Amino acid sequence: MINFIQEINNYKKISKLSKDRFNRYLNCLYHFCDFLADQLHCNPDEVNLDKIYQLKNGSNIIAYKPIDAGIIDHYLMNQVKNGYSNLESSTLAMKSFFRFLANNRNFPNIVPHMRFKLNDYIPAAKSIRILSRHELLRFLHSLISHSDNLIRDTLLFSLLLTTGCRISEITELKFSDLNFEDEMITLLKTKNKIQRVIVLRKGFGALLRQYQSINELKDNECLFPGKAKSIPITRQFASNIFKKYLILANLPDLRIHSLRHSFATHMRDEGIDLLTLMELLGHQKLQTTLNYTQSYYTRNAHIRIKEHEEFYRKFRSRK
The missing domain is CATH 1.10.443.10 (Intergrase catalytic core)
Structure with a gap:
């Protein structure tokens, strides 16, 4: 199983990001885990990335499917209202974390399949006022x-x-x-x-x-x-x-x-x-x-x- 919380802890151990950036990414990942837990009606520590979808035959579960890019798209779209800075951190956290999983757990990197494009939400540049x-x-x-x-x-x-x-x-x-x-x-x-x-x-x-x-x-x-x-x-x-x-x-x-x-x-x-x-x-x-x-x-x-x-x-x- 690819337990989300456990993999976040593994991610902590090997990350070489600066302290400030790393803490921002962690906050985003924990928030995404809470989002998935809410969608799956379970506790955050029960979220397994390789068992996000259930395939059923009647009432019987016959197989599971892993997380896909569509869920990340849905999550990031919900973050747009929280401002670009938060949206950027969330997007970069996803890229960093799923790259880590691909390199260390042989878990498919789904981020390249996302339809969500961060560049579509870059705010217009504001001119900075100077002092005369x-x-x-x-x-x-x-x-x-x-x-x-x-x-x-x-x-x-x-x-x-x-x-x-x-x-x-x-x-x-x-x-x-x-x-x-x-x-x-x-x-x-x-x-x-x-x-x-x-x-x-x-x-x-x-x-x-x-x-x-x-x-x-x-x-x-x-x-x-x-x-x-x-x-x-x-x-x-x-x-x-x-x-x-x-x-x-x-x-x-x-x-x-x-x-x-x-x-x-x-x-x-x-x-x-x-x-x-x-x-x-x-x-x-x-x-x-x-x-x-x-x-x-x-x-x-x-x-x-x-x-x-x-x-x-x-x-x-x-x-």
Whole structure:
């Protein structure tokens, strides 16, 4: 028998997925098991994937048939109402799990026979609103006026605004990732798992060294520690204080990721070429970089700002 719950437990043992993704997939699989149990009028631990259909001769069961793609289609259609994120996780969980069964239990992989197509439910892309230069000044004024930890918050948002890094890339930093003399950061943990080097604005090396000394932080400790010096602040914590300063500045409610788009747009606005911008952002595809900037027109095309010229020169000199 191919007992669903037992196979989920076996799947747990060999999965190499990241912790967050794996937990999402498990939740989806347990939910699907509950769905099957409801359809079969049995307990979840009694669901056997090779005995989903009963073939009867009168009232006598003469054979069983295994689960097929139609049931998964039916289940996923019921999940559409719960939003695309949930639908995507459910679909990918099915693909991962039934691939596992095919490889480890010689159970037919029915997913390729599904009629349900996830791409049919991809929501229309929403343009991400950025902060204009004037709004950035209002935001920073709000931060300076209301912060309970001015040095930390100023440094955190200055790094986000001047490097274009993802919030996770900044919050995960340790002092051992910094080169104070050359004013560079080595990003070890990135979204695409490719390390890259970020050039800091002039003077940031000395500021970061002073910040480390004031807070008595060791090289193996976090740049932005949370409850313990070895544990960084969370993305949610950073997002909450970002929203706090937006509200106090009477600015629209934005995601903290909009700062990365703001960086990209302002850089493009000042004439930086797309290939350089793509490398700064750590993108692997030029189209991704275009998506960050193409909905904005270029202003001040002939204005040259000294600080940015120095930034570009320093960035190019390391190549």
